[in-house]
Amino acid sequence: MSQAVEFHHLTSGLANTARQAVIETQFVDDKGKPIDLNGGSSTPSAGSVTPASLGGYSAAAGRGKVVQVKADGSGFDFVAPVTAPTADTLAGATDTGKSLLKATDAAAARKAISAGTSSFSGSYDDLTNKPAIPAAYTLPAATAAALGGVKQGAAVPDLAADANTTTANAKINALLAQLRAAGVIAA
Known part of the structure; x- marks a missing residue:
């Protein structure tokens, strides 16, 4: 029996919120008459269409092979599965x-x-092609024109709450002397 697909079209289901397409297909014989696949229903039940029902099926020809539509659309061939x-x-x-x-x-x-098969001992000295480590950096002295490193000056005690002007002047002068000695202000 010769079979051909007469028509197929896309329809949307009533509750098709995922926007999936449903394809309706009708199989017809060589005279254009619909083929009854499942007792008169236009929609076959799940599992009712088997290789044997597609016509031209031979258990010997199809064993261990997969069904493939013929290039001209006239039927099916059994081909070796792709490995x-x-x-x-x-x-x-x-x-x-x-x-x-x-x-x-x-x-x-x-x-x-x-990965994870290194012969490195973990010692920097065992490495090859390692860069030379430069000498430690010495900060330059700060000047009025350039930033530089400064030293911490000696502590100057706080003024007492009842200190007189002479004591306050002495403390301020001691603080200024420490700032000059540390290089924070010019001498």
């Missing part, structure tokens, strides 16, 4: 890449790429 490439058959893969593809866990993957 996925393996790590060994993958073109262009290096030995390291193949080992990584074959790894079954994280430890095997690390081993395949030689």
